[in-house]
Amino acid sequence: MNKKDIPIFAQKLNEMFPDAKTELYYTNEFQLLIAILMSAQATDKQVNIVNRNFFKFLKEPNDGAKMEVDYIKDFINSISFYNNKAENIKKTSVILSEKYNNKIPKTINELVTLPGVGIKTAKVFLAVVEDAPYIGVDTHVHRVLNRLGIVKTKTPLETDKKISSGFTKDNHAMLHNTLVLFGRYHCIARKPKCETCPFSGKCNFFKKNKI
Template structure:
């Protein structure tokens, strides 16, 4: 396996204070934005959530909303019917079981429809500041190329990465890997010649510049 601490250090030099790309001002907004981000770009989600968050501000607003109206706001994110249903049902459950507040534990978040470990980790880390390590497609690709992980299973990768950096750095590490994947270690035509962690990378297909 690659040297996780060394790679982490190099990533942190490049991204000293990374932030997630989704716009939000509350745990509820981040939960909804993350649900919408499934099979959709963060850029598109941010376009959609601007009017959505102006129209619906509370758990009650979503709980009482007509599904058709929510669907109209989020149509361009794809799978909009399922997402609208998840959002409305999530908010109804939050109202009934969590006194109207988005829960702040993995166990409770996973009881909400449309919420998996990645979404829960994003909410825990970015909205509540609780150590967490969300694994998305960028983290899967980059961690495997670098040699930090040897699996395509997000849950296994999460555990492997958690062991390589301190608990308080989990979210920083994940966000840095995501940004590195978007900017340098792209799925198609990765920019290995511009990579600041090239020397630490164990990807067998990386070009040889020696």
Template sequence: MNNQKRRQILERLRAENPNPTTELNYSSPFELLIAVLLSAQATDVGVNKATAKLYPVANTPQAMLDLGVEGVKEYIKTIGLFNSKAENVIKTCRILVEQYGGEVPESREALESLPGVGRKTANVVLNTAFGWPTIAVDTHIFRVSNRTKLAAGKNVNEVEQKLLKVVPKEFKVDVHHWLILHGRYTCVARKPRCGSCVIEDLCEFKDKTE
């Protein structure tokens, strides 16, 4: 795919959704961090249901620590892998309190050192909470990037590096959200909704659907 076509795709996605953001509900970098940590192998809808009850009780690292592992489990038991996630939430909160004064650090290295936080989670927090031009590649973004040929790659790291290279600076902060929403609602896994896609004529996917 050439750069002119890439720009047209991004311009159309921007026109359709000028101010995209995550579908996870949060009101602080800490709430976002915990929500993203909980969202692995879970839906945003499921996470939002759990945090709607959890955050009014505990929305700071210290308050979460005061709940303890068993207390956190009670609020997140509807989410997949809740046992290990509760452990990671408490370990993460302890580090935030002891090493960062209860604040979420605006540093990739510091974020990736937190239990249960990998590169993808760090990218989401840096992008969404702090406005960094990072691109967290999940299954939706991986699929859309490869299908459209916007940024083809064999694995998530390859796709991330390709996107960082080919996406113009003006689109970098928002492209993560555009692609994830496009993959979630239009370019879906089994049968993409090509007929209602705003970039259908620019997309290089061979097996387009009606």
């Protein structure tokens, strides 16, 4: 698959997932940001199990700012890297409470200054809450785009840099959630469902492996 196929690719994904949205559990923007932060190196399912209880107590930055780090750890200790994540939740809550008056900044440059919030987290957050033209490149998106041959990169960060030249802003808004879901449920890491994939005819991975 090459760049000229991208509009058709994007439209087909939209048809496959017409109601695509994040699968993370949250009730407000702050909780969404924290959920995305927690989802690094963890599944949405794992994070949701934790947060359906944790978010009863963590509803806004003020709540997190008042919590002791060990208290946060007790809630999230089933999540990978929970020690670092608990520290970041505390620090981010304090900054949002004191500097932003409990509001969440809406620019990438501001978001990435928050502890635990990298470029991917910032882009995912803005894509969800602002319908911003960003694709948060996680392992699923990185895998799909490389298998199809749209990019040839070794890391999600490299993929993030590459895709800006290949997708229009309209494509970005449409593709964020559909790409994640396609990678999560179809183009999975092991035993991808190539036999039912509408893109196998143009997929470099399929041509090479003939699954």
